[in-house]
Amino acid sequence: MENFEEYEKEKKTINIYTANGVGLAITGAAAILFGVPFYLIWGLNSFLSLQQVLLFILLFVAGIVIHELIHGFFFGLFAKNRFKSIRFGVMWQMLTPYCHCKEPLRIKHYFLGALMPALLLGIIPAVIALFNGSGMMLLFGVLFTGAAAGDFMVVWILRKEHPDTYVQDHPSEAGCFVYRKREEV
16 A cells, blocks of 8 residues: 555545435436436336335335445455455435445546446446336436436546546545645655
8 A cells, every 4th residue: 555645635525415416416317318218118108016116115225235335345346455444334414325445545446436336226227227118127227327426426526636546535524535646846
């Protein structure tokens, strides 16, 4: 691991309330992006029955846990201390679950860990629903695309950083610390 005393440390966080609003906007956009073609291909007959709604609620709760486990899995792959560096919790004031990596990762690895839940639980299921006509899969994909709003926002604020720059999750806020090598005089 690098000696981070030689690095400048900058805090970069997002507002969790703003993230929730962005999440609603992303969910709406995903509903249109995937819902309109779904409707044009499959019509209304493929939307959810009452039994499917109850099953969906169970899948949604499981999906929330899986979303955080995906973060932890990918962060743990690149952390020096692997999965010992990963912890999970809930920001109770916002009922927001989180995964926290206790050590710095390179931004390119952090991006992968941050974006994989959106891809695996959001975009891929929504695209599959366009082909198989599953209203439940469409709804799941749309909601989990929106659920990744905070992840998208953190990636966005880090987008101009060099891929090999180090970043560490903030332990108590939505965001991170960026470590940049100090310029030698």
